[in-house]
Amino acid sequence: MDLNGKLKLDSGFCFDYTNMLGEQLISADDILAVQDKIERAVQGLAQIRSNGVSPGHLSKNGQPEPVYFTRLPMIEQGNPNSPASIEKLKAYSKQIWDTKEAVIFFGIGGSYLGNKVLFDIHAGSFWNQKKALERRGFPKVFFSGNNLDADQYASMLDEIVRQAQYKRLAGQGITRVMLIPITKSGTTLETVAAFVYFYEQLKKEKELFEVDVTVVTDLDGAAAAGPLCQLAQENNWQTFDIKEGVGGRFCVLSNPGLITAAVVGIDIEELLAGARDMEMACREEDPAKNPALLNAVLKYLAADIYGCDIEVLMPYSMRLKSLGEWYVQLLAESLGKRCNRQGEQINYGRTPIAAVGTTDMHAQTQQHQDGRRNKVVQFVEILEKTCDVQLGKPFGDMEFFAKYNGMCVDDALKIALEANAQALNEDSRFNANYQLPKLTTYYVGQLLYFLMLSVAYEGELADVDAYDQPGVEAYKRIMKEKLGR
Structure with missing residues (x-):
């Protein structure tokens, strides 16, 4: 050696x-x-x-669970990142670019930390202070649900409302915002609490906001029968799957992280x-x-x-x-x-x-x-x-x-x-x-x-x-x- x-x-x-x-x-x-x-x-x-x-790895429910994070780099049919899933993310990126002025991500742990890394490296500290042209048309981005912190909820909401009011007073119409809760189980307390709060508050401001939702969760496991998936079906919200065998701390190179990459225009394939x-x-x-x-x-x-x-x-x-x-x-x-x-x-x-x-x-x-x-x-x-x-x-x-x-x-x-x-x-x-x-x-x-x-x-x-x-x-x-x- x-x-x-x-x-x-x-x-x-x-x-x-x-x-x-x-x-x-x-x-x-x-x-x-x-x-x-x-x-x-x-x-x-x-x-x-x-x-x-x-060997010996079990899920939190005591059942054998696969480990697939080593497949994330390979864009192949049957892998967590397939050609179809990458194309869906690229189409979503264009949709957000075309139709949204702001995106709020809700997540904690692996559903937040990796996303923040990608955002910080690509967008930097002053992304939201830039004009749309300087952001190449991509939306402003906010993160919540990474703590149970009422002050953070309130101060972020105040800022988002203030910006929307200024936009409307300037004759630029309502603010089209996308809410993206990211939770594998669909029941993570911090994520759900923040999502519920912002959804309720923004929907009240009908003259300021047009609110849409995209849910990122486990669409094939237990979460598929859960409340978030049920809401997505009832409201025709878009969904992205959190694939089996990719734990939260390993998921930055799969849908939970790549959706942030898509929203701010990061080259996912690169x-x-x-x-x-x-x-x-x-x-x-x-x-x-x-x-x-x-x-x-x-x-x-x-x-x-x-x-x-x-x-x-x-x-x-x-x-x-x-x-x-x-x-x-x-x-x-x-x-x-x-x-x-x-x-x-x-x-x-x-x-x-x-x-x-x-x-x-x-x-x-x-x-x-x-x-x-x-x-x-x-x-x-x-x-x-x-x-x-x-x-x-x-x-x-x-x-x-x-x-x-x-x-x-x-x-x-x-x-x-x-x-x-x-x-x-x-x-x-x-x-x-x-x-x-x-x-x-x-x-x-x-x-x-x-x-x-x-x-x-x-x-x-x-x-x-x-x-x-x-x-x-x-x-x-x-x-x-x-x-x-």
Whole structure:
């Protein structure tokens, strides 16, 4: 096994793991000692790819449940993303472009976090402040249902109503709005509560709004007989299916996430092409040639041997802030398990922490650098930015400010990342870097799928079910009893 510190794919995606190896860090002997587990992980993913079976995996109802997330990159008949489903999304994108000024998404967990990643990277922070022409005709986008927060409901409603009133006073007619609840079960409390509230309030304002609904749910399982599907049938609302075998935290590259891509004009096929190329690269059995497997092996060893039970995901880009929030769910729900597949109590997993460089260098880095040696710090770097800012000298020759004249902000960002990594490495603290050539749709697909596949491989290494979340069901049961619902 040839481990030279960097694994670069033909696409340009690079996993720089230099600072995971060395004295007081992971050794070649550490990796050789878990060769049997690596082989088990390879076989486990091969079985999932072949027949969608993860041994011992059961649904929350205790029934055998397939695992199909590895099929998401392949647009094929019979897969979660089929040629017909992609064409339906593309047609929906055009319909929204033609007929809607605003879209409100309702979802929580996997039905929200991945959508927000796609939106933030593509649209940025000021999408809704842009004119329609600047958005290329695509609608304003709002997110709700990701918390039980009455203040958030009310303030968002006030803003949407205010904008609609201004539009009508300007003689531009009513605002055509699409509500999109996303919930696999069709009964998720946060999603349903927000959807009910906004539907009721907007329907009252008949002079301001024309309200339509699209439901994203499980159309073939238990939810098919549920209240949302019933409403969709009665009102002739459009529907999109949440496919079997794709859990919420793995669903960003299927209908629940791709509908957001469609609404804001993201190239869905390019997104999946990135994921597909990553999937093909990660079928290698040798960790030195398979970035997701190698990532999983190094994180597993850091946790199992060196006590690293905290993982910090720290992209150096504000557009990737929500990536860290998405990864929190992916890592925590997939690997945070009380028992292994044999029923033995092991309490495995790492506590994920979302950070952003350079912001959190002024907040968290003190802990990363001087705190307990129980962390892996994982950077995400964009090598080529589409925009850079060069500073001038608006204050003349004033000595303090003169040194900033000609400084490129992106160069300073890169130096900050390098300094952070070097400081950690000089103290033998685990850190690594995922490098994307550019922040494009293709590379976003690569990164998202790489992270999902890494977690899946680590589940096999630790011999835990990466696709269930029994701990979540415990609080849900108590909460339902207390609510009397």
